[in-house]
Amino acid sequence: MNTGRRRTALLVVLVLPALLAFGVVRLLGTRDGGKQQADPTPPANPSYPVVPPGAVDSGPAVDLATRITGTRDNxxxxFEIARDVAEAGPPPQVDDCRRFAEWAQRNGGIAVGFEPVHTLSVHARRNLDVNGVSARVVPVGEVRLTEQDGPFVELACRDGTPAPTTTRRDGDDDEEFVDRPNVLTAGQTVELPLLLEAPHDTDEALPHGVVDYQLKVSIDIDGVSEEHLLRNGSAPFRCCGRLTYMGFQAARYEWRLSPARSLRYCAELRYTTEPPPERCEIRQR
Known part of the structure; x- marks a missing residue:
């Protein structure tokens, strides 16, 4: 009997701590809602290397920007612009016609003519092919000009000739040149003429009058079509002004920025029959 009691006491001494430990674990699990928390950092599997966040480039393949370079008939x-802006001219840091155009638009200049012509700048972030470039006008709102905004005059820049927007070889056929994709390497930038498509319900790509608008640009990159909504920098595009009417020609300011800055000023013309000769003068600045 003594031997049996000793065995029983020994079993109690060995088993009781294990039972107490199990009870504590169960009690803690109940307080946490009974859910086991998974290790947030599981051991790495050598067959599937861990990729750090941001290592895969999921951004756009190209950077796009577009600008007005003329109009259909000009x-x-x-630009149609307020007289005081035209007379003051651009600041000294504006030293070429491209910067001149940007300055004029920031200061209220509106391209004169009908249906704007745009150039698309495509900057490649990787090696790729570009093709099928076109755009559609997305009107933002009509612009109503009043006499308080004027008086309005014409403003132009006369430096040099526009740089070619694309490179072509002698003997290239026009149709083949249009359809041929542009092959760009990473970091390369190309400027392409942007064709405006007219909406299905009208033959006009842009409503008549002065309109604020954005451009929905379609472009094929490596055979995949993409659409991008573009603005004129931080503001909508604005076109198109008109200053020549029957019997009236607005005053004209033509700035030459280099090698020496000068202004060619032509006074406004009013007439009832044939237009008289222009009355222009050169002003050194």
Whole structure:
């Protein structure tokens, strides 16, 4: 009997701590809602290497920007603008016609003519092919000009000739040149003429009058079509102004920025029959 009691006491001494430990674990699990928390950092599997966040480039393949380079009936940029802005001219840091156009638009200049012509700048972030470039106008709102905004004059820049927007070889056929994709390497930028498509319900790509608008640009990158909504920098595009009417020609300011800055000023013309000769003068600045 003594031997049996000793065995029983020994079993109690060995088993009781294990039972107490199990009870504590169960009690803690109940307080946590009974859910076991998974290790947030499971051991690495050598067959599937861990990729750090941000290592895969999921951004756009190209950077796009577009600008007005003329109108359908005016291959050079002429702006309708307030007289005081035209007379003051651009600041000294504006030293070429491209910067001149940007300055004029920031200061209220509106391209003169019908249906704007745009150039698309495509900057490649990797090696790729670009093709099928077109755009559609997305009107934002009609712009109503009043006499308080004027008086309005014409403003133009006369430096040099526009740089070619694309490179082509002698003997290239026009149709083949249009359809051929542009092959770009990483970091390369190309400027392409942007064709405006007219909506299905009208033959006009842009409503008549002065309109604020954005451009929905379609472009094929490596055979995959993409659409991008573009603005004129931080503001909508604005086109198109008109200053020549029957019997009236607005005053014109033509700035030459280099090698020496000068202004060619042509007074406004009013007439009832044939237009009289222009009355222009050169002003050194």
């Amino acid at each position: 291959t050079e940029l002429t």
